[in-house]
Amino acid sequence: MNKVHTPLFHLTKRTNLSRSGAWLIRLGSFLAAIIIGGLIFVLLGQNPFEAYQSIITGSLGKSVALRQTIKIAVPLLGTAIAIAPCFKMRFWNIGAEGQITAGAIGATFFALNFAGKIPSMPLLLSMGIAGALCGAFWALIPAVFKAKWGTNETLFTLMMNYIVIGFVRWLQGGPWEGKPGSQIIPNFNPDAVLPEVFRIHCGWIIVLALTIFMYVYMKYSKHGYEIAVVGESHNTAKYAGMNVAKITIRTMLLSGAICGLVGFMVASGANKTLYHNVADGVGFTAITVAWLAQLKPFVMIVISLLLAILDKGSGELQTRMGVPSSISDIITGVFLFCMLASEFFINYRIIFTKSHKKEAAK
Amino acid sequence: MNTIVSLLYNAVLNGTPLMFGTMGEVLTEKSGNLNLGVEGMMYMGGAIGLAGAFYYEKMAGSAANGIVAILIALLLAFIAGAIGALIFSFITISMRANQNVTGLALTIFGTGVGQFIGEYMRTKEGGYVVVGNGLKNFFQASPFPKALQDIPVAGKLIFGHNIFVYLGIIIAVIMAIYMNRTRFGLNLRAVGESPATADAAGINVTRYKYLATVIGGGISAIGGMVYIMTIAGCVWNHEGLAGEGWLAVALVIFCLWKPISAMWGSTLFGALLIMYLRVRLPIPSEIYKILPYVVTVAVLIITSLRKKKENQPPESLGLSYFREDR
Numbered sequence: 001m002n003k004v005h006t007p008l009f010h011l012t013k014r015t016n017l018s019r020s021g022a023w024l025i026r027l028g029s030f031l032a033a034i035i036i037g038g039l040i041f042v043l044l045g046q047n048p049f050e051a052y053q054s055i056i057t058g059s060l061g062k063s064v065a066l067r068q069t070i071k072i073a074v075p076l077l078g079t080a081i082a083i084a085p086c087f088k089m090r091f092w093n094i095g096a097e098g099q100i101t102a103g104a105i106g107a108t109f110f111a112l113n114f115a116g117k118i119p120s121m122p123l124l125l126s127m128g129i130a131g132a133l134c135g136a137f138w139a140l141i142p143a144v145f146k147a148k149w150g151t152n153e154t155l156f157t158l159m160m161n162y163i164v165i166g167f168v169r170w171l172q173g174g175p176w177e178g179k180p181g182s183q184i185i186p187n188f189n190p191d192a193v194l195p196e197v198f199r200i201h202c203g204w205i206i207v208l209a210l211t212i213f214m215y216v217y218m219k220y221s222k223h224g225y226e227i228a229v230v231g232e233s234h235n236t237a238k239y240a241g242m243n244v245a246k247i248t249i250r251t252m253l254l255s256g257a258i259c260g261l262v263g264f265m266v267a268s269g270a271n272k273t274l275y276h277n278v279a280d281g282v283g284f285t286a287i288t289v290a291w292l293a294q295l296k297p298f299v300m301i302v303i304s305l306l307l308a309i310l311d312k313g314s315g316e317l318q319t320r321m322g323v324p325s326s327i328s329d330i331i332t333g334v335f336l337f338c339m340l341a342s343e344f345f346i347n348y349r350i351i352f353t354k355s356h357k358k359e360a361a362k
Numbered sequence: 363m364n365t366i367v368s369l370l371y372n373a374v375l376n377g378t379p380l381m382f383g384t385m386g387e388v389l390t391e392k393s394g395n396l397n398l399g400v401e402g403m404m405y406m407g408g409a410i411g412l413a414g415a416f417y418y419e420k421m422a423g424s425a426a427n428g429i430v431a432i433l434i435a436l437l438l439a440f441i442a443g444a445i446g447a448l449i450f451s452f453i454t455i456s457m458r459a460n461q462n463v464t465g466l467a468l469t470i471f472g473t474g475v476g477q478f479i480g481e482y483m484r485t486k487e488g489g490y491v492v493v494g495n496g497l498k499n500f501f502q503a504s505p506f507p508k509a510l511q512d513i514p515v516a517g518k519l520i521f522g523h524n525i526f527v528y529l530g531i532i533i534a535v536i537m538a539i540y541m542n543r544t545r546f547g548l549n550l551r552a553v554g555e556s557p558a559t560a561d562a563a564g565i566n567v568t569r570y571k572y573l574a575t576v577i578g579g580g581i582s583a584i585g586g587m588v589y590i591m592t593i594a595g596c597v598w599n600h601e602g603l604a605g606e607g608w609l610a611v612a613l614v615i616f617c618l619w620k621p622i623s624a625m626w627g628s629t630l631f632g633a634l635l636i637m638y639l640r641v642r643l644p645i646p647s648e649i650y651k652i653l654p655y656v657v658t659v660a661v662l663i664i665t666s667l668r669k670k671k672e673n674q675p676p677e678s679l680g681l682s683y684f685r686e687d688r
Contacts, residue, residue: 326474337464
């Protein structure tokens, strides 16, 4: 048979997909991820329904668990909010981890040196400001080099993480060490600890306020518009008379400042001390939160809660079923892969090539 | 003299995992794919390579053969990394998703898989998972006869390393010849520089991208296995492995996308990683340990300042190719 080689299908860009259609596709990919995750549990010889059930009960079942889940979600959401404008600008800031840590250092400086000397309220305020400033400073360094010389920001921001984390290790064993030889910084004075609202440190209120702020900032402000244009094309931005370097630096300052605030909240609200693992991978997971949410602040609330449920729930999985809790990273990865792949079906349409006879009959 | 020999020797030892990671990523990036999942793939390779050697020894008992164990570990690590890279390739090449985010997702996934397997083996085997001393020796000792190793200075520095050092050098040389002297290599570079031009010239862009990324991922993952089986002493050690993959990604820039330079670059970084143990300086060791990362930052800055034409990344690095978009 002499067959002419025709491709089975070809692709075209979609332009007219409705919003509900897009979210339907995303929901489909979410279900696909749940099914693949279930298959992983089957592979491990566990009942997938039981596994998912213990994730849900372990994270939402009791009010204690629920509070802990929210506590995990707070820094995730805050950092995702911080990263969103950078990613919108196509500036790959993977240094949130370090900016959080830098913020925590700034906050801890005030907590250790001024607790008991000034009242709680101004103390907390100065801790927050110091945190934001330190985070912003740590973000500023790579931003300046990117803006002036195009230095690769992905690796630069990443290396800044290791540098600041090493610095905290030194602080822990050196100038800020509590009991000599303990390698531990003493717990904060109660004055330097964030008050609780509904028995969760009030960081959650700050983060929700930041979410609203970021929504307005990205959607309705001139800055937000500039960020979007720079993200689409540097040349377009330049042509429109925008100062790309200035926008890059300004956006990174904002992003770093919010990360620094998160660092302050984690150190003061959740840990009540500073240690080298204060960021605990949040900087990386938050990237996925931001991206899965399509950089939309309100959707990030849902995604960060979802990942927090997975994180907290897999702890339960470990105690109850003996499955190592790192399963949560695997499942998170699967979710990400599915969501990333689903964008394809939103952006492109697959057109199956009709056979030649039909084509000729037309 | 002894200090210098020992520093150099250990620099090579600690640089070898980086060398594999870097070489794999060089191959990947030459096709225009920026895979930030090296860290994840190295975790996968490390854990699965260790599992392979451990369970092989458990099954074979005292009959376990060192060469077979090495081959199993190599093969499994390669496959693990290749699978990770295949997921990456499918999502970025076929599904055209953003390479940065997909790479990060692969890092999260891969570190999760590595950690999971490491912990799972430990709980299942009820304690430490470590390969026996006989096999360990095969992984860690030099493959050359003792007479050669006993030559003063040169013996230790040329013949004294573990087998993976020599394997890495062989791969680097093969890669350099492949990329610079063969038609396939030329095609691969064309794909990385300008996929549209390559496509017009009749080169199958998708196939080249897939092959380079998958093989590159496999090579990177071997680096993780080498770390676990040599430096970490055949025990799962995620804290030690953490950051190696990211240093490898940085080294790719440092080496200007040249496999041969990956040898020198990784040795230099191997030295930086262990200098705080070998060369005393009047600074606290925790600050000293930051050194490799500070140097990486300096390297990034310097390479961006000197904008030489031949030192640039592949032109289309990080961009997905859609034929109908042209």
